[in-house]
Amino acid sequence: MPTATYADRRQKLEHYFDRTAVEAWKRLTSDAPVSGIRATVREGRDRMRATLLDWLPADLTGRRILDAGCGTGALAVAAARRGAQVVAVDLSPNLVSLAQERIGADHGRGHVEFRVGDMFDPALGRFDHVVGMDSLIHYGPADVVRVLAGLASRTDDSMLFTFAPSTAFLQAFLAVGRLVPRGDRSPAIVPVAEHRLRRRIEAEPALRGWRTARTQRIARGFYTSQALEVVRA
DSSP: OOOHHHHHHHHHHHHIIIIISHHHHHHHTSSSOOOHHHHHHHHHHHHHHHHHHHTSOSOOTTOEEEEETOTTSHHHHHHHTTTOEEEEEESOHHHHHHHHHHHTTOOTTSEEEEEESOTTOGGGOOEEEEEESSSSTTSOHHHHHHHHHHHHTTEEEEEEEEEEEOOHHHHHHHHHHTTSOGGGOOOOOOEEOHHHHHHHHHHOGGGTTEEEEEEEEEEETTEEEEEEEEEEO
């Protein structure tokens, strides 16, 4: 089960993305002009989304996918257009509403079912693949592994997720961010060393039968995130 730390962080994320940052997020994920800094974040997110989609089968017909932390739904609809049946879940009702508004009924060969809620909720059902793009970067390694363990019991093929790699640049960036008044801060990103995260995954009893596979770091200006694939052994 998730820890109290996970529950506390989840509540802060819900508040931030549903109230404080919704307009900024709406602009960032659109084609609207943005500042140079945000342009690098947009480019980095586009490249990361493409990476995760490349790690899924080219033909997703009949596959059930969980888009965990779907945001405005770009990954979900891309998977649906390749034939997937996607459950796209996010903590923020406003982001889910924005995703539904943008995507409408055109899901290609597949289908997207949007839900407001927690990616950890077992009521979401069973999946062939789980994708969590930048939805676990705010959690420490212990909570990341607990979430993966919970999802693994309901996943048949692979779990793809991103984490914030522990780099000198990211540590310095976060140190500067702590100078921002508390009320204006986004929820803290938690840098994680990849080798330590892999060891935790390998040592987790609930993840026996799984192994870590491909990894890819995307760094574009103010966006740095690392994808990791966990597959059935």
